[in-house]
Amino acid sequence: MFPGAADEREGTDAAGNGRGGANFVVVGAPLDATTTFQPGTRFGPRRIRSFAEPFDDYDHRTDRRFSELGVVDRGDVRAWDDVSEYLEYLTSTLREAVWNDGVPLLLGGEHTVSLAGVRATEPEVFVCLDAHLDLYDAYDGNPLSHAAVTRRILEDVDSVDEAIILGVRTGSEAEWERAAADDVTVVPPEEVADWDPGDRLADREVYLSVDIDAADPGYAPGTGTMEPFGLEPRELRDVIREVAPQASGLDVVEVNDRDDGQAAALAAKLVREFVFSHADG
Numbered sequence: 001m002f003p004g005a006a007d008e009r010e011g012t013d014a015a016g017n018g019r020g021g022a023n024f025v026v027v028g029a030p031l032d033a034t035t036t037f038q039p040g041t042r043f044g045p046r047r048i049r050s051f052a053e054p055f056d057d058y059d060h061r062t063d064r065r066f067s068e069l070g071v072v073d074r075g076d077v078r079a080w081d082d083v084s085e086y087l088e089y090l091t092s093t094l095r096e097a098v099w100n101d102g103v104p105l106l107l108g109g110e111h112t113v114s115l116a117g118v119r120a121t122e123p124e125v126f127v128c129l130d131a132h133l134d135l136y137d138a139y140d141g142n143p144l145s146h147a148a149v150t151r152r153i154l155e156d157v158d159s160v161d162e163a164i165i166l167g168v169r170t171g172s173e174a175e176w177e178r179a180a181a182d183d184v185t186v187v188p189p190e191e192v193a194d195w196d197p198g199d200r201l202a203d204r205e206v207y208l209s210v211d212i213d214a215a216d217p218g219y220a221p222g223t224g225t226m227e228p229f230g231l232e233p234r235e236l237r238d239v240i241r242e243v244a245p246q247a248s249g250l251d252v253v254e255v256n257d258r259d260d261g262q263a264a265a266l267a268a269k270l271v272r273e274f275v276f277s278h279a280d281g
Helices: 041-050 083-099 111-121 146-156 173-179 233-246 262-280
Strands: 024-029 071-076 103-108 125-129 162-166 184-187 206-211 247-253
Touching: 024 041, 024 083, 024 262, 041 071, 041 103, 041 247, 041 262, 083 103, 083 111, 083 247, 103 111, 103 262, 111 146, 111 206, 111 247, 125 146, 125 233, 146 162, 173 184, 206 233, 206 262, 233 247, 233 262, 247 262
Parallel strands: 024 071, 024 103, 103 247, 125 162, 125 206, 162 184, 206 247
Antiparallel strands: none
8 A cells, every 4th residue: 555545445545535535546557568678567566655655744845744635545456468458447447536536646567557547537738757759659569568658648549639748868760750740749858947837738637647767767777768868856856746736647657676666766756746736736
């Protein structure tokens, strides 16, 4: 269970309300089907929860306690081999949270699970922190690869009319050609600190995705495809704080078990930042 959240099996959220009263719903999605270079995202949800244990319940900036913000943990949706079928089931699980007026907090798992989060929340804008464009039409012949997730979201989810990708520093030639289209905005790492969503996100439904490899691998080496020259943790935090009040859902993905917990600790802290900022927005 995510520290500070209530176990849904107990029938109440962290504020003592029934299942339908949860403000935020944590769901683990340990999918590890298409990861490249270094697998291990199946351990991501467990590690994120584990490395959140030392964090204080109280947040001085917002003068709030995490345990009083109505966070419920539904546990993990066990992954299986049929990715398409798994994503459909995961979407239905997340959609149930949305129908009950909860904000889904999805713990990956590989980045492919973001497709389920977007399907469930039906945003207009997909905001993503990521080292990679993930705009392949298919990678190794697989259109549901984690390297194609942003392309799938743009082209297969009718509600989405724009993707804003922050921290990108690599991509194939074909991906950069796709990124030049009007429905994609790329903010390179050196410009993220000055990025201001301003009116761009005003009055628009937003979904926020955090691929942990957006951070420089010196801060988060526990991920499948490390890419140097990335973001500082504070830059990720500041984007979270800016976007969270308007976001209808969050995922943190691509955490694996190949470090001493740096990636998982950062991921867990960003989830908490999202909750505090959303509740305070």
